[in-house]
Amino acid sequence: MKIAAIDIGSNAARMQISSVLTNKKTISFKKVEYVRFALRLGMDVFNSGKISSGSEARIKKLLQAYQLLMELHEVDAYMICATSAMREAENGDSIVERIKNELGMEIHLIEGEKEAELINNVIVVVLQNDKTYLHIDVGGGSTELNIYKGQQKIAAKSFKIGSVRLLEHKEAPDVWKKMQAWVKENVPTHVEVTAVGTGGNISKLFNMIENKKDNKATLKDVEKMRNYIEKFSLEDRINKLQLNADRADVIVPASDIYLSVMKWAGAIEIIVPDLGLKDGILLLVYETLMNEE
Incomplete structure (x- = not known):
């Protein structure tokens, strides 16, 4: 089984694809692909209050690239979370809606408390x-x-x-x-x-x-x-x-x-453990899959 996590932050967007490894009752995730791209959405939002049309176009291109990589890796399930910049942007919700309509990819705008919970x-x-x-x-x-x-x-x-x-x-x-x-x-x-x-x-x-x-x-x-x-x-x-x-x-x-x-x-x-939001998203994706079975 392969799962993926996409974290759209204020500085960069990251995608990690991992294989789920099971050893008796122990579950672990082995990284098979990791891509990071500097979108710099925070520079738009913290200055103008919204994401520019140019940045929106780059988000779409990047998600299309991530989508292709997930198809190549035959990913079973994934989740996209966006944090501070996109959740504060005046046009954040409308961009999320357009991306869902055009690419079929759902972005979850998560609050700081949810972000902390996933990392924790x-x-x-x-x-x-x-x-x-x-x-x-x-x-x-x-x-x-x-x-x-x-x-x-x-x-x-x-x-x-x-x-x-x-x-x-x-x-x-x-x-x-x-x-x-x-x-x-x-x-x-x-x-x-x-x-x-x-x-x-x-x-x-x-x-x-x-x-x-x-x-x-x-x-x-x-x-x-x-x-x-x-x-x-x-x-x-x-x-x-x-x-x-x-x-x-x-x-x-x-x-x-x-x-x-x-x-x-x-x-x-x-x-300084080598862990972050993407790891918390991966865990949530896996737990969601298990609960659906």
């Missing part, structure tokens, strides 16, 4: 029962914060601040203060808190850190790498550091969110 469903596997965690997921348009006691979520909040929104200076002036106040109010102060970071920017930054242990890095490691990247011009980040163009300009703003939240929470370490 796969994140819990890396959490230990005797520890406290602060999960930080930074996208192009929003940041989801979730507090866990072991594998039990005890608090969650979505904020309209993300890498593309910061790059375009379209974040609300008081959003930093609101986020800090929420962290101070909800994160336990009497126990050690470990951060868990998801999102393309923290994954890339984490991979650039040398001498890290397993899937964990220190606050100092992250800050040092963030400052190192900032010293390079945009051109040098692309040519010398070999960052994608749509990663090179947002990785520092995104890092500032992770670092700020960690400092407010008193977290000195961050775990």
Whole structure:
């Protein structure tokens, strides 16, 4: 069986096709295809409030390409989720309707809370029962914060601040203060808190850190790498550091969110699992298929 997940974010759209592997009662997903394309919808929406006709045309072309790949791989089921930029766009609903009519592909506009829930469903596997965690997921348009006691979520909040929104200076002036106040109010102060970071920017930054242990890095490691990247011009980040163009300009703003939240929470370490929204969508697709049988 093959299933697919498509995540249309504020910065990029991703598709992952995975084979479902079963070993006795254990289910796992093996990646067989992964495609990422920088749509940059957030630049449209956070500046004008809507998605341009040019961007709509690119969404359709990309989904047609994804559709062909899924046909070639003989995918049994898939799901498309769109997050901050498309759900905030004035014309988001009408674009979703046109795509359904023209391509037969249904896009689900999900709220920040649903986005966090899908990610959390796969994140819990890396959490230990005797520890406290602060999960930080930074996208192009929003940041989801979730507090866990072991594998039990005890608090969650979505904020309209993300890498593309910061790059375009379209974040609300008081959003930093609101986020800090929420962290101070909800994160336990009497126990050690470990951060868990998801999102393309923290994954890339984490991979650039040398001498890290397993899937964990220190606050100092992250800050040092963030400052190192900032010293390079945009051109040098692309040519010398070999960052994608749509990663090179947002990785520092995104890092500032992770670092700020960690400092407010008193977290000195961050775990960066290779998991994200696409993995949560895959799990939902599989569970939906199983419930239909």
